[in-house]
Amino acid sequence: MATVALKDVSKVFPNGTLAVDNVNLDVNDGEFMVLLGPSGCGKSTVLRMVAGLETPTSGAVMIDGEYANDLTPPDRRIAMVFQDFALYPHMTVEDNIAFPLKLAGMESTPREERVASVATALGIGDVLGRRPSQLSGGQRQRVAMGRAIVRRPRLFLMDEPLSNLDSGLRAELRAEISGLTRELGVTTIYVTHDQAEALTMADRVAIMRKGVLQDVGTPTQVYGRPATLYVAAFLGSPKMNLLEASVYVHLDRYVALNLGEQSLYLPWGDIRSRAVAHYHGERIVVGMRAEALTPVAPDAPGDVLRGRIRFLEHHGHESLAFLDIGATAVVVDEMGSRVVEEPDVGSRSLRRGLSQVVQRLTGRSVE
Numbered sequence: 001m002a003t004v005a006l007k008d009v010s011k012v013f014p015n016g017t018l019a020v021d022n023v024n025l026d027v028n029d030g031e032f033m034v035l036l037g038p039s040g041c042g043k044s045t046v047l048r049m050v051a052g053l054e055t056p057t058s059g060a061v062m063i064d065g066e067y068a069n070d071l072t073p074p075d076r077r078i079a080m081v082f083q084d085f086a087l088y089p090h091m092t093v094e095d096n097i098a099f100p101l102k103l104a105g106m107e108s109t110p111r112e113e114r115v116a117s118v119a120t121a122l123g124i125g126d127v128l129g130r131r132p133s134q135l136s137g138g139q140r141q142r143v144a145m146g147r148a149i150v151r152r153p154r155l156f157l158m159d160e161p162l163s164n165l166d167s168g169l170r171a172e173l174r175a176e177i178s179g180l181t182r183e184l185g186v187t188t189i190y191v192t193h194d195q196a197e198a199l200t201m202a203d204r205v206a207i208m209r210k211g212v213l214q215d216v217g218t219p220t221q222v223y224g225r226p227a228t229l230y231v232a233a234f235l236g237s238p239k240m241n242l243l244e245a246s247v248y249v250h251l252d253r254y255v256a257l258n259l260g261e262q263s264l265y266l267p268w269g270d271i272r273s274r275a276v277a278h279y280h281g282e283r284i285v286v287g288m289r290a291e292a293l294t295p296v297a298p299d300a301p302g303d304v305l306r307g308r309i310r311f312l313e314h315h316g317h318e319s320l321a322f323l324d325i326g327a328t329a330v331v332v333d334e335m336g337s338r339v340v341e342e343p344d345v346g347s348r349s350l351r352r353g354l355s356q357v358v359q360r361l362t363g364r365s366v367e
């Protein structure tokens, strides 16, 4: 097992492309860290620098507290798993898993013992004689993992290992991969542009944009408390509602959010009013998830936004209502009231009406 730390790491390619811009990131021992971001944001370059396949232009890659910039890839004791799992089709499962040990010159008896113990740990001991074409997708994934762990790496690096698969198999295998790496206890850095993959698999997610690290946190944190407007707009489907508001504090009574044509009055002491009170007199951007907005009767009292439904969208498991609330539009999940996990206060039932004003409200976008 291993820790990884990136300290002020930048990468400029010879053609002048700044692919990674001063990234600082700590990956804990045994952690499953997902690097998430759109195509070209620099996530593969970060992974390749950890693997030793690229050299940072500046900054330090530390593995287990050791300066690793000058270590060769083999000296890093890292295993990389690529797209398609890249198994050798003409070899048996046993030979596929044994291959790295053969390359390393290990004698056949200890090699066979090592392969057998890895295969048993992965639950593929009974298919050692088969070829990859005779395996299910999940079994192929396990063989690829077996081949990666057989040399006892301290770190797994995975670059979009599921990207060429159909969606059913992807969903199945993402549970397999995150389950397996946890069982094995190996620190893992996993690159993807797929947010469902990131949010379902990760212990923590690191979100990148244009070479810059935007936010790092558990899936619940980055989804519910995004650090930047970019992350707020990037994560989730439907997108988070982002509304401009002016804040007015009426001490001991309420905090008013003026949204233009209507205002919201948040009771004093309420978690939402506490989140915005220190922006008194400022214009901010308020983020509200669709599922945090609950439809209520037209004459419902309290902190309620009023809007006109433009259209409804039915998705089977949920229905979304698109509303105009004056100058802006919001999306509301029609499923009714929910309980939302608030990391600060534990879980709590939501009030009727506008149920959550999302935190970290700032007008500054990180551009």
Ligand code: ATP
Binding pocket: 013, 014, 015, 017, 018, 019, 037, 038, 039, 040, 041, 042, 043, 044, 045, 046, 193
């Ligand atoms: P994708 O998901 O499409 O692989 P990514 O987020 O992994 O994207 P990178 O592959 O890290 O992004 O690339 C980051 C930027 O660096 C891109 O603009 C890319 O074109 C550029 N880049 C990557 N490798 C090189 C290279 N060898 N030479 C020049 N530019 C490069």
